[in-house]
């Protein structure tokens with residue numbers, strides 16, 4: 001479904017991605033793990049067109065996304081819940097969700113999708129008229145994921161969905177991610193919480209300073225000694 | 236590991252607790268203020284208050300006129316606030332765009348041959364409506380063009396660069412104003428084309444390009460019947476207030492309720508997040524400049540007709556006043572800026588009457604400083620930067 005072929009991304013002179021190749025198949029949950037500054041967020045930003053690759057190819061369903069501007073990538077079927085949530089603080093919860101559906105014009109369908117988001121996150125429903133900035137961190141995370149779902153993505157990119165959440169909420173969020181996947185959405189999730197991520201993912205890639213150093217079945221990587229040492233906090 | 240990071244979303248509520256009301260700095264300012272008021276200002280004050288007390292009619296008159304002027308100051312202020320909200324840029328050229336609006340309306344009025352003595356009321360009404368539309372269209376695209384060619388290339392440059400560019404555009408527009416005000420050039424064009432209409436423009440501009448131009452008094456001067464005789468409030472005043480308030484209400488509903496308006500707010504708050512939603516940030520910024528430009532042009536026409544004059548440097552004064560209004564109310568905040576406009580109009584009228592015209596700018600800035608001292612983000616601006 002999505003392929004990255006030898007992708008190099010720069011921030012000015014900073015070489016953030018140094019030849020990343022990866023693949024995501026329809027229906028999968030794939031996770032990208034790695035330590036701080038490894039380039040996980042940059043990978044997602046590259047896919048979404050916020051920081052386009054300087055060389056290499058990003059292919060979605062066979063078509064290149066390289067020169068497609070960020071705002072046109074959403075309507076191709078890819079949406080992202082970015083790192084740090086990036087909720088529109090002065091827009092209400094409802095308006096935030098409406099912005100998630102910005103590229104769509106089917107009013108009735110949008111309304112039913114919003115209901116679906118409220119089913120996933122009942123907390124949001126109680127707060128529809130509240131400004132996004134006044135939500136708690138966990139609620140903002142739910143809103144960010146819900147907002148990303150509003151474009152009806154076929155591929156959903158999640159950047160650290162569990163960041164800053166209480167353990168109970170982390171479990172809930174991962175459960176919901178699995179739910180979304182069961183309903184047919186392919187997911188690429190970036191996580192600091194590697195243990196949880198490997199628990200729900202089918203496959204995983206390990207990123208280290210802009211290079212993929214390991215790839216494979218999530219279950220296999222979970223047993224991998226290096227991975228356990230570096231990312232699962234096991235000795 | 237894992238969830239140990241604190242969220243660092245820039246939109247989150249301010250992490251710094253509100254400072255207590257009476258900080259050392261404020262205590263000093265307050266004491267200073269009291270000393271100042273006690274020794275110097277109270278005598279002045281007293282006379283002013285007595286004068287107000289003496290003639291409630293005069294006071295009411297000033298308040299009504301001040302609020303009326305405030306409505307168009309608010310319209311100009313919104314141009315600053317919209318652009319600041321989305322780009323954090325002070326668009327210095329906005330005041331001069333307003334001036335271009337006044338010049339364009341004089342040009343169209345002359346082209347159409349409108350004359351308070353010979354044209355019928357209906358003709359004048361519909362022509363002015365049409366001209367308003369034309370002027371708004373021209374200044375909208377002018378403003379969007381300025382953004383496209385003078386600001387957008389500097390989008391990722393250090394903050395100072397677009398600011399300097401804006402100051403530059405302000406001068407460019409003033410020169411355009413001088414050029415448009417040159418009757419001799421219009422004369423040549425009129426001769427070349429043998430056009431009477433353009434000849435009328437040449438006459439309206441006169442031979443001195445930098446001199447003030449007279450705009451025909453096309454607005455109805457009759458007294459509004461439901462305002463008591465003792466107050467002077469003409470249909471002209473009423474019209475200015477109604478049109479300005481209409482523009483304010485229209486803009487507010489647009490930004491508040493339409494999809495595009497919400498996209499403008501989203502882009503103002505977080506441009507990259509907006510792009511992730513599929514919002515074309517560049518296009519949204521263009522739309523913002525289109526709207527700001529239309530408002531500026533409309534205000535230029537309103538003020539031009541109201542005061543009966545256009546001058547190439549009128550944008551500087553009006554711009555300063557309106558920018559102050561935007562800051563006073565909370566720049567980036569639409570309701571705040573509108574409120575700021577009304578307040579500035581009011582202060583201006585009262586100060587003109589009771590303190591003296593030449594002190595008015597000083598009074599306005601003194602009040603601005605005072606308010607910013609207590610609310611650094613303006614009256615309705617929120618800490619952490621409320622936008623749009």
Ligand SMILES: Nc1ncnc2c1ncn2[C@@H]1O[C@H](COP(=O)(O)OP(=O)(O)OP(=O)(O)O)[C@@H](O)[C@H]1O
Pocket residue numbers: 011014016034035036037038039040041042043083192
């Ligand atoms: N806007 C930027 N300008 C310059 N360098 C950047 C920028 N954003 C990221 N980088 C650099 O690119 C590299 C990869 O950053 P990235 O945000 O992708 O890391 P990450 O794997 O998501 O880390 P984390 O787990 O901390 O979120 C880092 O070295 C970072 O310093």
Ligand SMILES: [Mg+2]
Pocket residue numbers: 040041042083
């Ligand atoms: Mg990251």
